[in-house]
Amino acid sequence: MIDGNAIYKKIKYYLKENSKEESDIALMQFLCLCFEFIESDREIPDIGKRAFSVAREYWGGHNNNAAELEKMRVACWDFLDSKQFKAAPSGRAEAIVRALMCTTYPEPIDDDLLKDCFEWFFQMFNRLGDFSGKVQSAMKMKGYSA
Numbered sequence: 001m002i003d004g005n006a007i008y009k010k011i012k013y014y015l016k017e018n019s020k021e022e023s024d025i026a027l028m029q030f031l032c033l034c035f036e037f038i039e040s041d042r043e044i045p046d047i048g049k050r051a052f053s054v055a056r057e058y059w060g061g062h063n064n065n066a067a068e069l070e071k072m073r074v075a076c077w078d079f080l081d082s083k084q085f086k087a088a089p090s091g092r093a094e095a096i097v098r099a100l101m102c103t104t105y106p107e108p109i110d111d112d113l114l115k116d117c118f119e120w121f122f123q124m125f126n127r128l129g130d131f132s133g134k135v136q137s138a139m140k141m142k143g144y145s146a
Helices: 004-014 020-038 046-059 066-082 092-101 111-128 132-142
Strands: none
Touching: 004 020, 004 111, 004 132, 020 046, 020 092, 020 111, 020 132, 046 066, 046 092, 066 092, 092 111
16 A cells, blocks of 8 residues: 555655745656556546646646646546545546546645645555555656665
8 A cells, every 4th residue: 555645755855955836846747657557547537538638748847727737627526526426436437537636736736735635646546556566666766765
């Protein structure tokens, strides 16, 4: 099981010399990188594919349209509402979309919200499979581990 709070704290430690904006972007880019581990999952609904495309472009610096990113978050919530989503997903598609939603908050991001995003992302991610090895490899690749 991946502990989102521990991952968040560890990455924040390695980003402590960065500005808040740079740190926020790097943290969201890390979530997008992790989402790529399941990008080919056949159960990703169309809204998830579209939202991830927008999030990846936004956090990669290729699209600075915050309104489009927020629109994707609302569309994801609409999808979850249509599935009667409450606190826990009833299926794989719902867990995927709920994890993905964590990447759809444009900057500036409140620190508490960012921490919550990491916790929610990895709670949902843990429901999808064991990605702990891939997440650790991604942390090493990004320079977030000793």
